[in-house]
Amino acid sequence: MNPLLRLPYAFAAQAARLGASLVPEAAHGKTWQSLRARRGIRERYAAWGRAHRDPARPLLWVHAPSVGEGLQARAVLPLVRALHPQLQIAYTFFSPSAEAFATSIGADFTDYLPFDSAGDADAALDALRPTALVFSKLDVWPTLVARAAARGTKIGMISATLADGSGRVSPWAKALLGDAYGALAAVGAIDAEDAARLIALGVQARAVEVTGDTRYDQVWQRALTVDRMGPLLATLASSRPTLVAGSTWPADEAVLLDAWAVVRKKLPGARLIIAPHEPTPMHLRPVQQWATDIRAPLARLGDVAQRTADVVLVDRTGVLGELYALADVAYVGGGFHAAGLHSVLEPAAFGAPVLFGPRHTQSRDAALLIAARGGGACTDAAALGAALLSLLTDKAERVAAGERARAMVERGVGAAERSAALVSRLLATS
Numbered sequence: 001m002n003p004l005l006r007l008p009y010a011f012a013a014q015a016a017r018l019g020a021s022l023v024p025e026a027a028h029g030k031t032w033q034s035l036r037a038r039r040g041i042r043e044r045y046a047a048w049g050r051a052h053r054d055p056a057r058p059l060l061w062v063h064a065p066s067v068g069e070g071l072q073a074r075a076v077l078p079l080v081r082a083l084h085p086q087l088q089i090a091y092t093f094f095s096p097s098a099e100a101f102a103t104s105i106g107a108d109f110t111d112y113l114p115f116d117s118a119g120d121a122d123a124a125l126d127a128l129r130p131t132a133l134v135f136s137k138l139d140v141w142p143t144l145v146a147r148a149a150a151r152g153t154k155i156g157m158i159s160a161t162l163a164d165g166s167g168r169v170s171p172w173a174k175a176l177l178g179d180a181y182g183a184l185a186a187v188g189a190i191d192a193e194d195a196a197r198l199i200a201l202g203v204q205a206r207a208v209e210v211t212g213d214t215r216y217d218q219v220w221q222r223a224l225t226v227d228r229m230g231p232l233l234a235t236l237a238s239s240r241p242t243l244v245a246g247s248t249w250p251a252d253e254a255v256l257l258d259a260w261a262v263v264r265k266k267l268p269g270a271r272l273i274i275a276p277h278e279p280t281p282m283h284l285r286p287v288q289q290w291a292t293d294i295r296a297p298l299a300r301l302g303d304v305a306q307r308t309a310d311v312v313l314v315d316r317t318g319v320l321g322e323l324y325a326l327a328d329v330a331y332v333g334g335g336f337h338a339a340g341l342h343s344v345l346e347p348a349a350f351g352a353p354v355l356f357g358p359r360h361t362q363s364r365d366a367a368l369l370i371a372a373r374g375g376g377a378c379t380d381a382a383a384l385g386a387a388l389l390s391l392l393t394d395k396a397e398r399v400a401a402g403e404r405a406r407a408m409v410e411r412g413v414g415a416a417e418r419s420a421a422l423v424s425r426l427l428a429t430s
Contacts, residue, residue: 001142002175013117033096037112042123048109049127058427059088061128063113064136066095072159073136074105075218079420084427090128116141132426134158145180154426156186158419159214162197163362169201178202188422212415215345220413223349226325233325240271241328241392246320247277247342248333255336257290259385267392273323275314277333287313327352329391335359344369349409353391353401374405
């Protein structure tokens with residue numbers, strides 16, 4: 001880290017620690033929850049270290065900021081454990097949205113990542129005594145990396161990607177993070193372009209190899225093993241033409257619902273299963289009102305009426321990845337939202353053509369899907385309605401597009417094994 005940034009960065013970390021101690025219990029929102037979660041974090045790490053850390057066994061510490069990065073890590077960890085049966089695994093995350101997900105990782109220890117102060121980093125390293133520290137996707141924490149490297153811990157990264165034009169290549173970002181990226185001993189980049197950008201960011205060229213994106217393995221495995229006879233899917237199985245719209249925002253719904261109203265007039269038997277990105281009452285209510293306005297029978301997921309409803313409204317999280325198995329066609333949200341497109345891989349792995357909005361330029365997967373002719377972007381309700389009608393009424397076109405989407409995902413499979421081999425080498429050289 002540039003010496004001029006060390007003092008303000010350390011001050012910011014200490015301010016965050018102070019904020020954690022002062023945030024009111026009644027305060028809501030992810031920021032407040034994230035602060036509260038850091039209360040007593042040093043003690044939690046230390047308690048686990050005393051009770052469970054076996055110094056005779058290697059320990060892999062994996063950090064994945066949120067759920068997306070966690071999915072990339074989850075595809076790799078069972079393979080690494082199979083290669084190193086004595087391994088202990090610690091898994092940390094940053095976002096409160098990943099707290100529940102972390103329990104699915106199968107790690108020996110899971111918790112929030114402490115704030116990036118020297119004291120917190122040392123306390124965590126004292127407790128975990130990691131053999132290797134691996135980051136998923138891109139985020140690194142300069143103080144933690146410096147303290148870990150000073151102890152001889154090998155540091156790596158899997159499914160590493162850096163978007164073209166990312167702010168991380170700015171002079172300020174490079175001054176803050178350049179040393180941390182330079183300390184990485186092994187980096188598995190998603191593709192050659194990512195590898196080149198990571199090297200420009202400060203990663204040593206000899207440390208980088210192209211391993212692919214482990215999300216492809218994760219979604220492929222889910223598609224192969226989904227329980228179609230289980231209670232979630234069996235009760236919704238139908239021969240009706242079905243659109244599954246996932247991770248939608250209000251900006252998506254303003255376009256999608258107008259398009260679907262047109263589709264429904266021309267294809268009365270069509271069914272919509274819609275899973276808003278944030279299934280809060282405030283977000284669900286307008287969808288319910290829209291269904292009432294167009295006289296489309298609507299049921300919440302799990303209601304008895306869902307068997308015959310024209311619209312099934314998903315009011316929970318954690319099920320969308322399986323619901324895509326029901327899709328004749330899929331719509332993925334975010335393409336009309338400022339944050340950009342969500343993952344198109346899950347529906348594609350099930351062989352569904354995938355449609356989305358115009359804000360997809362930062363999505364490598366969307367570009368690959370378009371190139372494979374397994375899906376496409378729509379700029380407005382008229383274009384989306386036309387694309388939906390074409391796919392839902394022309395089975396040959398729909399099946400061919402779905403097969404191309406599925407083949408695109410299958411071509412990306414294998415990244416998990418390559419990433420596990422990279423992590424294994426880090427553990428072996430420590």
